[in-house]
Amino acid sequence: MNFASAFTPEKLQEAWDCLLNEFPFAIWETLYSTLLATFFAIVIGLPLGVLLVTGEQKGIRPLPAPVMSFLNVMINLLRSVPFIILMVMIIPLTRAIVGTSVGTVASIVPLTVAAFPFIARLVESSLREVNPNIIEAAQSMGASTWQIVTRVMLPESVPSLITNFTLAITTIMGYTAMSGAVGGGGLGKLALSYGYQRYRFAVLYLAVIVLVIITQVIQSFGTWLARQSDKRLKEK
Amino acid sequence: MIELRNLSKLFTTTDGPVDALKHINLTINNGDIYGIIGMSGAGKSTLVRCINMLERPTEGTVLLDGVDLGTLDKKEIQKVRRRITMIFQSFNLLMQRTCLENIMLPLRLARVPAAQAKARAMELLETVELPNKANSYPAQLSGGQQQRVAIARALATEPEVLLCDEATSALDPKTTHAILELIREINRKMGITVIVITHQMSVVQEICNRVAILENGEVVEEGEVSEVFSNPRTNATRSLIYPEMTEGVMLFSKGGQRLRVMFNGAVTEPLIARMAIDCGIAASILGASTRSVGDRAYGYMLLDIPGGPEDLAKAVGYLSRIPDITVQVEAEYKAEEAEK
Numbered sequence: 001m002n003f004a005s006a007f008t009p010e011k012l013q014e015a016w017d018c019l020l021n022e023f024p025f026a027i028w029e030t031l032y033s034t035l036l037a038t039f040f041a042i043v044i045g046l047p048l049g050v051l052l053v054t055g056e057q058k059g060i061r062p063l064p065a066p067v068m069s070f071l072n073v074m075i076n077l078l079r080s081v082p083f084i085i086l087m088v089m090i091i092p093l094t095r096a097i098v099g100t101s102v103g104t105v106a107s108i109v110p111l112t113v114a115a116f117p118f119i120a121r122l123v124e125s126s127l128r129e130v131n132p133n134i135i136e137a138a139q140s141m142g143a144s145t146w147q148i149v150t151r152v153m154l155p156e157s158v159p160s161l162i163t164n165f166t167l168a169i170t171t172i173m174g175y176t177a178m179s180g181a182v183g184g185g186g187l188g189k190l191a192l193s194y195g196y197q198r199y200r201f202a203v204l205y206l207a208v209i210v211l212v213i214i215t216q217v218i219q220s221f222g223t224w225l226a227r228q229s230d231k232r233l234k235e236k
Numbered sequence: 237m238i239e240l241r242n243l244s245k246l247f248t249t250t251d252g253p254v255d256a257l258k259h260i261n262l263t264i265n266n267g268d269i270y271g272i273i274g275m276s277g278a279g280k281s282t283l284v285r286c287i288n289m290l291e292r293p294t295e296g297t298v299l300l301d302g303v304d305l306g307t308l309d310k311k312e313i314q315k316v317r318r319r320i321t322m323i324f325q326s327f328n329l330l331m332q333r334t335c336l337e338n339i340m341l342p343l344r345l346a347r348v349p350a351a352q353a354k355a356r357a358m359e360l361l362e363t364v365e366l367p368n369k370a371n372s373y374p375a376q377l378s379g380g381q382q383q384r385v386a387i388a389r390a391l392a393t394e395p396e397v398l399l400c401d402e403a404t405s406a407l408d409p410k411t412t413h414a415i416l417e418l419i420r421e422i423n424r425k426m427g428i429t430v431i432v433i434t435h436q437m438s439v440v441q442e443i444c445n446r447v448a449i450l451e452n453g454e455v456v457e458e459g460e461v462s463e464v465f466s467n468p469r470t471n472a473t474r475s476l477i478y479p480e481m482t483e484g485v486m487l488f489s490k491g492g493q494r495l496r497v498m499f500n501g502a503v504t505e506p507l508i509a510r511m512a513i514d515c516g517i518a519a520s521i522l523g524a525s526t527r528s529v530g531d532r533a534y535g536y537m538l539l540d541i542p543g544g545p546e547d548l549a550k551a552v553g554y555l556s557r558i559p560d561i562t563v564q565v566e567a568e569y570k571a572e573e574a575e576k
Contacts, residue, residue, distance in 0.1 A: 137328035142317035231373040
């Protein structure tokens with residue numbers, strides 16, 4: 001089987017049929033595992049990112065240094081395990097939560113575990129961009145720690161958070177493709193098991209092209225939304 | 237009334253401890269526009285942050301109407317900060333919120349209902365003369381306009397004291413004047429006590445009634461502005477009021493008799509020429525630093541008086557008859573300068 005024979009008219013016809021029949025569901029699986037995983041990762045990662053900023057020794061509500069060290073080490077550990085290995089490592093956790101370790105729903109667990117430390121770091125960097133003078137101004141108005149976080153720090157960093165969450169979504173979508181290797185559904189699985197393993201390279205390339213297009217759309221939309229939401233840009 | 241009693245602040249840095257404030261004693265009466273002036277690094281910012289407990293003093297007390305702020309817990313301090321509000325050099329408005337929302341913020345933090353907060357914010361926009369900027373974002377405003385919004389925000393909770401931390405340092409002279417005018421009006425109409433932190437003498441000159449001079453964390457001079465300005469007793473004060481004076485104007489002195497003439501709001505007139513005509517004394521000006529505020533002069537002039545002691549006495553007599561001018565014979569000036 002040589003490479004060129006993967007692009008004969010029959011093969012292309014086959015790929016085209018696959019595009020019509022298999023792709024819509026695969027795209028749906030990719031999107032929904034990506035978005036759900038991003039959602040859960042934000043639910044865990046956002047508060048964690050806030051703690052990383054407010055809890056440090058010069059933050060607005062310092063936490064004990066050992067607590068901060070623990071959080072940082074935990075995040076760094078999770079961030080440094082390659083996703084494909086993490087997926088296998090946490091199979092027991094996935095089973096405990098979903099009941100199975102195979103399938104698209106099950107893949108959301110490792111995706112979330114891999115993404116929340118990443119989100120926490122992104123939130124941390126967004127919040128650090130907030131002008132400390134503005135936080136001091138809020139303190140001078142009598143704002144509590146909770147009020148400073150919810151009414152000043154988070155609202156002031158919305159454009160940056162949107163930019164960073166867009167980055168997170170596209171990265172997590174890359175992970176979903178990998179999760180195809182251990183039974184997660186979506187375009188990744190399509191590309192690997194239909195395309196690569198059965199030598200239907202046209203399908204493989206089509207899946208990649210669709211992934212590239214989706215990534216582009218998400219990235220462009222995120223960039224547009226971040227710009228729209230930023231009131232510091234005068235020309236609007 | 238705000239009383240600072242034996243207030244000290246020690247910062248522990250990597251280079252060892254730093255005395256930011258040393259045993260400060262000040263009393264700021266209700267209705268004052270109180271200036272605290274000093275060079276950068278003198279401790280002004282730390283001092284003003286001790287007043288609303290953004291910095292906890294290491295030693296000493298801050299009394300607001302007799303209540304020691306150091307004994308209050310977090311919640312109570314947050315309430316005090318609605319009574320002592322603050323404006324800043326960099327305005328510090330929330331950039332992602334409209335002017336109206338910025339002004340509403342302190343009210344919303346104090347759990348005032350939205351409708352009520354909005355009505356109050358609109359009122360305050362009128363007060364600061366920006367009624368049509370309600371829905372503009374700070375980035376769309378000039379510096380002066382941003383500071384006006386910040387002032388409106390600081391007034392939202394109907395404070396008793398307004399702290400101004402270098403509030404006009406980022407503004408051009410004309411805008412500075414307009415903002416100071418607004419602050420003066422707020423002080424007069426609403427009876428709000430104002431504490432002005434600045435390194436600019438002109439700011440103190442323009443609006444303050446009392447002033448404290450801060451140097452290396454210590455108050456070196458304190459009192460009525462006119463008093464302190466016309467008779468600076470320390471070198472720190474002198475170098476703030478007359479920066480040129482420390483730069484060796486005495487080089488031009490021929491070693492004669494020297495008179496220091498202090499203008500404390502005297503009506504501007506050709507003084508030296510008139511003295512020449514009226515007394516026949518041809519004084520030469522060795523150095524001068526005067527400022528006009530309206531048609532009144534503030535500052536000093538250093539004169540060399542030729543002739544003998546009678547001429548000197550004559551000149552002193554002539555000049556001290558003019559209202560709002562004080563005269564001092566500067567016989568030991570040179571010696572004092574040499575000590576430094």
